Amino acid sequence: MKLKYIVSIVICLFAVTVIFRQDTLLPRRPKNSSFLIGFKIYPQQHEFQQIYKDSFRPFLIDIQQIGCNAVFFPVYEYQTAFYHSQILPYSNDLAISNLVDELHKSRIAFGIICPVFLDPERIQDRPDLIPIDQNGTDDYTNWQKMVCPSDSAFRKQRLQLIAEIVRKFHPDYLNLDFVRYPCTWEEIRLDAAPESVRNFCYCPRCLDQFQKYIGNSIPSDSLAVRSKSKWIDQNYSTEWVAFKTDLIADFVHQASYLAKSISPDIHIIIHTLPWLPDLFGNGILSIVGQDMQKMAAGDISFAPMLYHDILGVEPQYIRKYLASYSSTNYRLLPSIQISSLGNLDTLTVSEFASALEMAAAPPSRGIILFHWSSLSETHHPSAQTKLQIIADFIRTANSQ
């Protein structure tokens, strides 16, 4: 009886803690709004630097006038930091610290985007980091040069970098981007056959770690990678997916623990692929290793990149995606695109308005707009109209 009593108290305390934590997960600033709406910005891009080379203040004034309450941006790219770092070489081109200083003075929250396993520079002297697909191919076919996620030294360096960034900038949010296995999802149509999608990583390090994970050996070292991947698929397919998702979730948990040990109020946001579980044989787990259930341990939010135009689908996909998570407790911050890449007019104003409305539907807790520089031609009539739509949307939301 006594044990039952103690267990009941522990369960009650846990429930109270969970409820309390949910309340504290709302954005800290501004205090008059609980719905997060912010822009991703990429200060290293030429357009952004050109427009704000003298001061970031006009940018912040624009953001405040629209009514956004957050911005998200990276402070490093690959192996180069945009600030004085003890870990990476410094690029002097960007006055990123000035932007952070201005943000701390403002009522705008900010998140720092940390691309984790994207690093075309590191592979130059570490070719063993190049991931290998199920057919034994290690070619990069586009700009997205990701590294194999199983290397402990690379993971350690990224964690040290994350700790340094949190300590230096004290962001409200830490956005982990490219925290997954390689997959250029932007180039894959949603109706593509699952077996046509490249699936990583079958490099010697990953296979060695997997053998330890299952406590068994893959039959012969002389087998080609294609044969090994088939053998795993036929004999240990469940364990293989568990191994991959563990590897990604472990990194998320370590980064989250580290960030919170430095800055206890920081919120962690994971950028996830926009794939529903019925796509590519649950490819969100089996191909990219992003298991929301595993990663969600701790207060983690997810920002699925619901870029409908890139996916080649209607904005209704955003509603469908969100509705599929309506019975879960996942904290979702859908990310939507404002314009087609490189062309403001292709994604029409009405299409954008529709995407914005759908991204606000339950269980959404906020919207992350991708991205500011795509509206950099602010004199463009379409850009002006889209900014006005965002401003009207926020005004209406705040008045309800």
Ligand SMILES: [Zn+2]
């Ligand atoms: Zn590997």
